[in-house]
Amino acid sequence: MGQLIYNRILQLLAVVFGVGALTFVLMRSLPGDMAFRIASSRYGQDNVSAEAAEYIRQELNLNQSGISSFFSWLIDLAQFNLGNSLVSGQPVSDIVSHQLGHSVMLAVAGLALSVLIAFPLGLASVKWQKWFEPVAVVFSIAVRALPVFVIGLIFILMFALYWQWLPVAGFDTPQHLILPTLTLAIALAATSNRIVASSTRQVLRAPFYQFSMMKGLSPLRTFQRHGVRNILLPVVAFIGIQFITVIEGIVMIESLFSWPGVGHGLAHAIFARDIPVIQGTALCLGVMFVMLNTVVDLLCYWIDPRIKEEQ
Amino acid sequence: MLAAFDNKKLYSNRSRLFGVLLLCVLISMSMIGWAMNVDPAEQNLSAVLMPPGAEYWLGSDHYGRNMFARLSEALRLSLSLAIICVLSASTIGCILGVIAGWYGRWLDNGLNIIVNILLAMPGLVFVLLFAALVPGSFTAIYIAIALVQWVEYFRVSRSLTQSLANSPEIQNALLLGFGRVYIFRHHLWPTLRSPVLTMAAFGAANAVLYMASLGFVYVGIQPPTSELGQMIVELFPYYGDAPWLLLQPLTMLALIVLAFHLIAGDKR
Numbered sequence: 370m371g372q373l374i375y376n377r378i379l380q381l382l383a384v385v386f387g388v389g390a391l392t393f394v395l396m397r398s399l400p401g402d403m404a405f406r407i408a409s410s411r412y413g414q415d416n417v418s419a420e421a422a423e424y425i426r427q428e429l430n431l432n433q434s435g436i437s438s439f440f441s442w443l444i445d446l447a448q449f450n451l452g453n454s455l456v457s458g459q460p461v462s463d464i465v466s467h468q469l470g471h472s473v474m475l476a477v478a479g480l481a482l483s484v485l486i487a488f489p490l491g492l493a494s495v496k497w498q499k500w501f502e503p504v505a506v507v508f509s510i511a512v513r514a515l516p517v518f519v520i521g522l523i524f525i526l527m528f529a530l531y532w533q534w535l536p537v538a539g540f541d542t543p544q545h546l547i548l549p550t551l552t553l554a555i556a557l558a559a560t561s562n563r564i565v566a567s568s569t570r571q572v573l574r575a576p577f578y579q580f581s582m583m584k585g586l587s588p589l590r591t592f593q594r595h596g597v598r599n600i601l602l603p604v605v606a607f608i609g610i611q612f613i614t615v616i617e618g619i620v621m622i623e624s625l626f627s628w629p630g631v632g633h634g635l636a637h638a639i640f641a642r643d644i645p646v647i648q649g650t651a652l653c654l655g656v657m658f659v660m661l662n663t664v665v666d667l668l669c670y671w672i673d674p675r676i677k678e679e680q
Numbered sequence: 681m682l683a684a685f686d687n688k689k690l691y692s693n694r695s696r697l698f699g700v701l702l703l704c705v706l707i708s709m710s711m712i713g714w715a716m717n718v719d720p721a722e723q724n725l726s727a728v729l730m731p732p733g734a735e736y737w738l739g740s741d742h743y744g745r746n747m748f749a750r751l752s753e754a755l756r757l758s759l760s761l762a763i764i765c766v767l768s769a770s771t772i773g774c775i776l777g778v779i780a781g782w783y784g785r786w787l788d789n790g791l792n793i794i795v796n797i798l799l800a801m802p803g804l805v806f807v808l809l810f811a812a813l814v815p816g817s818f819t820a821i822y823i824a825i826a827l828v829q830w831v832e833y834f835r836v837s838r839s840l841t842q843s844l845a846n847s848p849e850i851q852n853a854l855l856l857g858f859g860r861v862y863i864f865r866h867h868l869w870p871t872l873r874s875p876v877l878t879m880a881a882f883g884a885a886n887a888v889l890y891m892a893s894l895g896f897v898y899v900g901i902q903p904p905t906s907e908l909g910q911m912i913v914e915l916f917p918y919y920g921d922a923p924w925l926l927l928q929p930l931t932m933l934a935l936i937v938l939a940f941h942l943i944a945g946d947k948r
Contacts, residue, residue: 383797391809514938516889518896519930522912526919617804617893624897635805636897639812647812654805 373670377663384655389446392648393439451652452645461649465631469653471540472630475623476615476657478546479553480608486558487604491565495573505562512559517614518621521552525625540629549626553618557611561604568603572596602673609665616658631657699881699942706755706936713752720749721904731924741911741925742918750906751928757907758936761822761891762884769826770880773833778868780834781841782860788838795831803828807890808899816902825890829883836875844868881944885937892933908933 408421445452451461494502512520528548529537536545572578573596581591620632627633631650638646713720724744732739738747780788798806810824844850844867853863888908894900895909903910911929919926 380796380800383793384800387797387801388805388809391806394813510938510941514934514941516892516896516909516933516937518893518909519912519933522916522930530919613802616802620804620808621893621896635808636899639808639815639899640897642812644812647809651805651809655801658802659800 373666374663377659377666381656381659384659385446385652388651388655389442389648392644392651393442451649454646455643456641456646461645464634464646465649465653468629468631468634468650469657471628472619472623472632472657474546475549475553475628475630476619476661478550479557479618480615482550482554483557483561484608486554487562487565490558490562492569494562494566495569502566505566509559509563512555516621517552517556517618518625520556521548521622521625524548524552537626540627545626545628549622549628552622552625553615556618557614560614561607561611564607565600565604568600569596572599575599598672602669605665605668605672609662609669612658612661612665615661616654620654695942696945699939699944702935702939702942706932706939707759710752710755710759713749714756716749718746718749720745720753720906722746731922738928739922739925741915747925747928750911751932754906754908754911754929755932755936757818757901757905758888758891758933761818761825762887762936762940764822765825765829765887766880766884769829769883770833770876772826773830774837774872774876776830777834777837778841778864778872781838782845784842791834795834798828798831803886804890804893807894808897811894811899815899818901821891821894821900825887829886832879832883833876836879837872840871840875841868844871878944881940885940885944888933888936888940 408418408425451465453460454464457464490505490508494505515523525537525548528535535548536542540546578591578595578599581595582588586594616632619630620635622628623630623633624636631653634646635650635654638644638650722745724740730736730740730744736746736748738751741747741750776791780791806828807821807824810820810827814820847867850863850867853867858866891900891907892909892912895907895911896913898910898913900909901907903914908929912926912933915922915926915929
């Protein structure tokens with residue numbers, strides 16, 4: 370347990386350093402004079418003058434050499450001082466913390482819904498192997514061949530534009546959450562329902578399961594006592610692997626649905642070349658990824674007591 | 681021969697064959713577009729949003745550009761990206777993996793630190809950061825994707841090599857005085873081959889998806905070069921007037937990914 374958390378903390382530091390160093394290099398190696406660039410994104414292309422650039426150079430301390438600015442940047446980072454947005458001038462931490470809530474809401478809702486879709490699909494394809502399994506397999510293959518933004522696009526075309534049941538994009542009402550969540554959930558469930566099916570099949574065939582049936586437990590009771598946990602273990606571990614898809618899905622889905630989360634913020638910041646915001650949002654996504662993985666580690670630890678005994 | 685009677689094997693071979701055929705169709709489509717010698721960026725504003733016909737095989741877009749030429753250009757771009765990403769990522773990953781698994785020591789430790797940093801970052805975020813570095817550059821996208829993908833080859837080939845390096849057959853071959861290259865070709869590669877090919881097929885599909893995703897958030901390849909993700913964004917406003925146009929890049933993207941997934945097989 371201690372080892373597990375220790376490893377994750379190391380990984381967290383690695384992410385912070387990796388993203389930070391990458392954005393630092395990025396900041397330095399973009400073509401053109403940095404002060405002029407910032408001035409043009411702040412005041413507009415037409416209002417850039419030598420004085421404005423000089424003013425920004427003074428304000429942001431751009432005269433330092435590469436190494437000394439790397440260290441001052443590193444110290445800022447250690448204090449979670451991410452700087453201000455080059456475009457709006459707001460502190461990055463404010464922007465990101467505002468976006469984070471929306472992203473977490475989308476991620477949690479999407480994951481929960483994907484579990485609700487994947488379990489019935491997986492269990493049903495074990496139960497009715499003859500006719501249901503091929504349907505589920507074809508569904509999975511088809512959805513996996515589509516990039517997540519195409520799934521979202523199809524949903525928009527169907528539910529928002531053709532039938533007009535739901536809003537296209539935005540975030541005012543709870544209804545705005547439905548389509549992004551559904552998109553993320555379908556993309557995730559396409560793979561995880563197969564894992565549920567294969568895991569269930571393995572458990573049902575296992576000797577311990579057969580034995581508990583033989584000693585006279587009813588099928589339902591056997592499933593509750595001996596099935597659920599054992600089926601759950603590989604599934605939860607797999608959901609951990611899927612977090613890559615969640616984070617990547619969030620970036621695409623938020624951009625598509627104009628959902629004001631971190632991924633949308635990242636795409637916008639890249640478009641506007643707003644480097645402090647790029648750094649803040651990328652850091653946030655990386656940290657979120659490691660945190661989610663830690664949660665899954667702890668869940669596996671809780672479901673399977675054997676891991677405890679090993680240590 | 682015996683393997684052909686194994687039902688499961690037959691199925692996977694059949695779907696693999698189908699994937700290869702699909703890929704061949706896509707490649708030949710991209711080649712026909714090349715051979716036709718039509719400029720995919722040439723506009724003809726008196727023939728916009730045309731349905732498929734004799735002159736415009738797949739119709740024309742909102743600037744009157746030939747959709748077939750544009751699609752085949754996008755296909756060439758996606759497929760060539762997939763190929764060079766897979767080739768460089770798998771070569772670098774496998775070579776480093778085998779060396780790290782075989783020699784171990786400081787090289788293994790050092791590489792593992794790098795791998796852990798890369799693994800802690802979601803791939804798309806990494807690629808997006810690189811795309812921000814040099815917007816619209818094919819090379820930047822390629823380098824970023826290759827950097828994300830070599831890790832997987834490295835991990836698998838390293839762990840397989842580690843378990844094989846102390847096996848009796850390799851110890852024996854070493855004692856008999858066979859060179860490392862010979863041992864790699866005759867003892868290691870036969871084991872590595874199948875997982876590496878599976879990873880390569882998934883990797884190719886992912887590379888295509890990454891580039892389309894970048895195009896979709898408008899930080900990928902810039903117009904007028906046609907790219908599938910960017911075409912989808914451009915054509916979306918016209919879905920009401922010309923739904924067949926939006927459908928084309930969507931279908932192409934799905935078909936490329938499907939072809940690579942079928943080639944990869946069911947293993948994940």
